[in-house]
Amino acid sequence: MSSTDTNTEHPIDMRISAVPDRNGRYGECGGVYVPETLIEALQQLDEVYQKVCNDHHFWERLGDLNRVYVGRTTPLYQANGLTWRSRSLNEDKELGATIWLKREDLAHTGAHKINNTLGQAMIAKKMGKNRVIAETGAGQHGVATATAAAYFGLKCDVYMGSEDIRRQNLNVTRMKMLGANVIPVEDGSKTLKDATNEALRDWMGSVEHTHYILGSVVGPHPFPMIVRDFQSVIGRETKAQALRHISAMPNTIVACVGGGSNAAGMFYPFVDESDVRLIGVEAGGRSDTPGDHAAPLTYGKLGVLHGSMSYVLQDESGQTSPVHSCSAGLDYPGVGPEHSYWKDSGRVEYTTVSDEEALEAFIWTARDEGIIPALESSHAVAKAVPIAAEMHKDEHLIVNLSGRGDKDVEEVARLLGDKL
Numbered sequence: 001m002s003s004t005d006t007n008t009e010h011p012i013d014m015r016i017s018a019v020p021d022r023n024g025r026y027g028e029c030g031g032v033y034v035p036e037t038l039i040e041a042l043q044q045l046d047e048v049y050q051k052v053c054n055d056h057h058f059w060e061r062l063g064d065l066n067r068v069y070v071g072r073t074t075p076l077y078q079a080n081g082l083t084w085r086s087r088s089l090n091e092d093k094e095l096g097a098t099i100w101l102k103r104e105d106l107a108h109t110g111a112h113k114i115n116n117t118l119g120q121a122m123i124a125k126k127m128g129k130n131r132v133i134a135e136t137g138a139g140q141h142g143v144a145t146a147t148a149a150a151y152f153g154l155k156c157d158v159y160m161g162s163e164d165i166r167r168q169n170l171n172v173t174r175m176k177m178l179g180a181n182v183i184p185v186e187d188g189s190k191t192l193k194d195a196t197n198e199a200l201r202d203w204m205g206s207v208e209h210t211h212y213i214l215g216s217v218v219g220p221h222p223f224p225m226i227v228r229d230f231q232s233v234i235g236r237e238t239k240a241q242a243l244r245h246i247s248a249m250p251n252t253i254v255a256c257v258g259g260g261s262n263a264a265g266m267f268y269p270f271v272d273e274s275d276v277r278l279i280g281v282e283a284g285g286r287s288d289t290p291g292d293h294a295a296p297l298t299y300g301k302l303g304v305l306h307g308s309m310s311y312v313l314q315d316e317s318g319q320t321s322p323v324h325s326c327s328a329g330l331d332y333p334g335v336g337p338e339h340s341y342w343k344d345s346g347r348v349e350y351t352t353v354s355d356e357e358a359l360e361a362f363i364w365t366a367r368d369e370g371i372i373p374a375l376e377s378s379h380a381v382a383k384a385v386p387i388a389a390e391m392h393k394d395e396h397l398i399v400n401l402s403g404r405g406d407k408d409v410e411e412v413a414r415l416l417g418d419k420l
Ligand SMILES: *Cc1c(COP(=O)(O)O)cnc(C)c1O
Pocket: 111, 112, 113, 140, 141, 215, 216, 217, 256, 257, 258, 259, 260, 261, 262, 263, 329, 330, 374, 376, 377, 402, 403, 404
């Protein structure tokens, strides 16, 4: 396939990577670490997905839905305000790359999550399953799953920690309006990790008629691969748009990393373009003390969490550490196995941004561009601006703006107080 091809629907033509192997391994990472009762369901999912991969009707149908329902193609937008801000950090007139935003905030439901949930809901239909379940933290994946379930007429139960239910009331109400049932989880820290445990437990007893729509590139094989493939529409569109707007590949791409799905979807089609610098930004939180951040690629060790091997934040005895980020979507102690693989191979650089820096970038984006970004995406903007300042003026940097910030306005107002 030539790099000028603009077919953005079918990921199989883009299967350029050697990973995962047939056992779902990304080097040492990935794999399937689940109880016996789930092995068969995962094998069935793997088989169905292999068939889907060769089914052009499936990808055409999904491409149509992406256009008429999600509002894709999302724009690649030249961010002159942020570019100006970045250039003003530097005296040297030869420096300061042009900054572009890939506008996933404009996708239906307000973030990239819908790219994955529609695809997986179509797979659930194909498998003859009439119920879907999901885990959710901030509620964005819950809302996107409830939306896909409403569209396809599927019954939908969403597991959510009771602490998150309290913090994210707007999204809880949205899910209920969409016809989903929100099930509170009272275990552990009552947040995303605990909701994921509970969703896996449900699935063990319900696999016959239920599909589990996992929300990021995490979990046992084949989930990390499936979610990456559905999200890679972001990177495929971006590649075609870059060729149209700048007649070249971008020099640098920056994306935030929670579980890692928006970053994987953006990076994957560029992995073989070795001249393109890829940078993933984790949640640096309040400090580098354990419990104060959510940055497993920066501070974690290899371990098993939620069915796969990857970098995990853990203490000496292997217990999963508590996490903190101002952004609920990044507040997770694990990360997808492909990111661990990209880190170890050196293909992608990973770094952190603190709560404070992310808040500052939230306000930059609002005031310089008239775009209120998600706090998650603000982490990517916070890193992109100083990096662009050190690049040459002819160069181009793309930020994946993974979502919009309506859900965060109250929290940001609270955190900024008088400074707003
Ligand atoms: C959920 C979410 C994230 C983090 O999840 P990834 O799987 O790492 O992409 C980032 N941005 C937004 C807007 C989200 O809703």
